[in-house]
Amino acid sequence: MEQEIRKTIVVNQLGYRTTDSKIAVISGESRSFRLINKTTGEAVWEGLTGTAREDASSGLTVCRADFSDWKLAGVYSLETDGGQSSDLFVIGEDVYEAAHQALLKAFYFFRCGIDLEETYAGEWKHGKCHLTPAIVYGEDERRVDAWGGWHDAGDYGKYVGPGAKAVADLLLAYEYYPDAFTKAVPLPETDGVMPDALHECRYELEWMQRMQDTESGGVFHKLTTLRFPAPDTMPEEDNDELYVSPVSATATGCYAAIMAMAARVYEPFDQAFASGCLSASERAWEWLVRHPEYPCFRNPPEIVTGEYGDKQDADERYWAAAELYRTTGEERYHTAFRQLAELAFDKCELGWADMGGYGTISYLLSERETNSDLAEQLRTGLLSRAEQLAAVCRQDGFGISLRPEQYIWGSNMLVLNQAMLLLLADRVAQTTAYENLALDHIHYLFGRNAVGMSYVTGFGSRPVRHPHHRPSEGDGVDEPVPGLVSGGPNLGLQDEYAREHLKGRAPAAAFADVMESYSTNEVTIYWNSPAVFVLSHFV
Numbered sequence: 001m002e003q004e005i006r007k008t009i010v011v012n013q014l015g016y017r018t019t020d021s022k023i024a025v026i027s028g029e030s031r032s033f034r035l036i037n038k039t040t041g042e043a044v045w046e047g048l049t050g051t052a053r054e055d056a057s058s059g060l061t062v063c064r065a066d067f068s069d070w071k072l073a074g075v076y077s078l079e080t081d082g083g084q085s086s087d088l089f090v091i092g093e094d095v096y097e098a099a100h101q102a103l104l105k106a107f108y109f110f111r112c113g114i115d116l117e118e119t120y121a122g123e124w125k126h127g128k129c130h131l132t133p134a135i136v137y138g139e140d141e142r143r144v145d146a147w148g149g150w151h152d153a154g155d156y157g158k159y160v161g162p163g164a165k166a167v168a169d170l171l172l173a174y175e176y177y178p179d180a181f182t183k184a185v186p187l188p189e190t191d192g193v194m195p196d197a198l199h200e201c202r203y204e205l206e207w208m209q210r211m212q213d214t215e216s217g218g219v220f221h222k223l224t225t226l227r228f229p230a231p232d233t234m235p236e237e238d239n240d241e242l243y244v245s246p247v248s249a250t251a252t253g254c255y256a257a258i259m260a261m262a263a264r265v266y267e268p269f270d271q272a273f274a275s276g277c278l279s280a281s282e283r284a285w286e287w288l289v290r291h292p293e294y295p296c297f298r299n300p301p302e303i304v305t306g307e308y309g310d311k312q313d314a315d316e317r318y319w320a321a322a323e324l325y326r327t328t329g330e331e332r333y334h335t336a337f338r339q340l341a342e343l344a345f346d347k348c349e350l351g352w353a354d355m356g357g358y359g360t361i362s363y364l365l366s367e368r369e370t371n372s373d374l375a376e377q378l379r380t381g382l383l384s385r386a387e388q389l390a391a392v393c394r395q396d397g398f399g400i401s402l403r404p405e406q407y408i409w410g411s412n413m414l415v416l417n418q419a420m421l422l423l424l425a426d427r428v429a430q431t432t433a434y435e436n437l438a439l440d441h442i443h444y445l446f447g448r449n450a451v452g453m454s455y456v457t458g459f460g461s462r463p464v465r466h467p468h469h470r471p472s473e474g475d476g477v478d479e480p481v482p483g484l485v486s487g488g489p490n491l492g493l494q495d496e497y498a499r500e501h502l503k504g505r506a507p508a509a510a511f512a513d514v515m516e517s518y519s520t521n522e523v524t525i526y527w528n529s530p531a532v533f534v535l536s537h538f539v
């Protein structure tokens with residue numbers, strides 16, 4: 001079924017907190033609207049929308065209905081005289097709690113190598129998978145037993161770079177918003193001592209440690225079968241031979257970074273684990289020092305799973321140096337950081353390819369002595385990036401920071417990364433200037449968007465129901481695994497379905513809730529992780 005473009009009233013389908021600003025987006029020219037209390041049927045608020053504007057990303061004429069002053073908790077909908085109506089939504093105090101919890105729980109559902117038991121997984125339980133040691137690609141004899149970790153996405157590959165981004169977001173969320181992580185998920189490891197978010201990340205970190213080449217200290221880029229299994233294959237049925245692809249500088253760089261970060265975060269809970277992470281990081285750093293120039297990772301010819309190629313490794317090295325300096329205080333890492341900072345790469349990005357933002361944040365928020373000129377330069381760069389994003393938000397019909405050309409594969413990662421960057425800028429500047437703009441991105445994610453859908457499975461009145469996620473397709477359960485963030489609109493038309501059905505769509509409407517459309521509707525760990533970070537601010 002093709003995704004309709006909803007020329008109606010779109011809202012955050014989870015709702016709005018009582019004291020937050022409350023804005024719905026209405027298609028068409030300016031008009032009057034009513035807020036209806038669904039319990040009494042009464043219109044409790046009447047207003048006029050703001051002036052209409054052309055929204056370049058969605059191709060729609062839209063206006064905004066602002067009912068922020070209405071602060072009474074309840075269940076509501078919006079209507080206009082023209083017969084438009086919104087989905088039901090809640091005004092209340094804790095409208096985002098359950099979604100936050102489910103977005104975190106999703107990582108448990110991505111786990112590889114153990115039975116997902118009914119106690120934790122409910123009807124989405126399934127057997128253990130991918131336990132055969134992997135062949136080291138290009139070597140005759142060697143196998144690596146890198147079981148565990150999280151499946152990357154709708155496929156069952158496990159890739160180091162994307163894993164590092166996901167863990168970084170979760171650890172940052174925990175570091176900045178510890179109060180958002182006091183409740184148990186629960187997980188098999190829940191012990192009431194270490195927060196579940198850290199238990200969950202540890203599951204991935206331990207897998208990553210198995211991916212470090214014991215011989216060189218470099219880190220294998222990924223662990224996958226040669227090709228993707230059929231779309232309804234359950235994890236435990238995917239029994240093709242596993243391969244680890246060669247070591248890459250990008251994987252080794254972000255591994256050094258995430259292990260140094262983990263050493264710091266886990267230290268209060270488990271010193272042995274923390275110090276293991278630090279030695280793993282230092283070994284990876286030594287590899288990087290021994291290989292100052294290293295070719296970009298390309299898929300070996302027989303391996304056609306996700307490539308996660310990345311032309312530049314300076315940003316991963318920069319992040320690693322920042323974390324190692326912050327964790328150890330050793331001057332050699334500070335020197336390396338200062339040198340790497342002189343190279344030309346984006347110092348604000350938080351993606352799986354461009355990781356400079358993590359290095360910048362780590363340096364700016366470090367307790368160590370920092371170079372004041374460099375810190376000032378990085379701070380100015382971050383704040384001016386935030387200001388640019390804010391300027392786009394003010395123009396955008398749906399209030400978010402994406403320009404039309406940014407609706408690419410995984411556009412929802414950009415939505416969430418940019419919201420995350422706005423919150424990080426606030427933290428660095430010690431202001432709350434961007435809080436509302438960040439929240440607008442959450443409203444977009446949960447339904448206030450061109451297709452009127454909640455991009456998170458199981459949440460909202462019109463959630464994604466057919467994500468490109470093999471377990472959701474193959475498990476025989478009607479509803480998909482809950483709490484998964486879909487990739488979102490992609491103007492690139494990069495799968496058969498999209499080419500056939502989405503041609504001519506405006507960028508923000510180039511989305512289809514069908515399993516076939518992996519370039520618009522897949523799910524990944526690193527689209528969930530920035531969602532956890534951003535929502536942690538609002539719970």
Ligand code: G3I
Nearest residue numbers: 152153154155305306307308408409410492518522523524
């Ligand atoms: O960076 C360019 C940008 O400069 C340009 O303007 C834009 C317009 O096309 O494209 C941008 O590059 C895109 C890139 O993602 C950006 O991250 C590419 O077009 C796009 O093809 C690429 O998509 C990646 C996709 O794999 C295909 O390689 C996604 O980011 C990435 O999330 C996705 O990852 C897959 C794994 O390979 C396998 N597992 C599932 C996972 C999710 O779909």
Ligand code: 9MR
Nearest residue numbers: 153154155228230231305306468518522
């Ligand atoms: O299922 C695969 C998905 O996880 C990847 O992101 C995507 C792009 O690499 O590829 C999907 O696999 C498709 C393959 O590339 C082409 N044949 C159809 C497969 C999906 O059923």
Ligand code: ZN
Nearest residue numbers: 112113129130
């Ligand atoms: Zn598995």
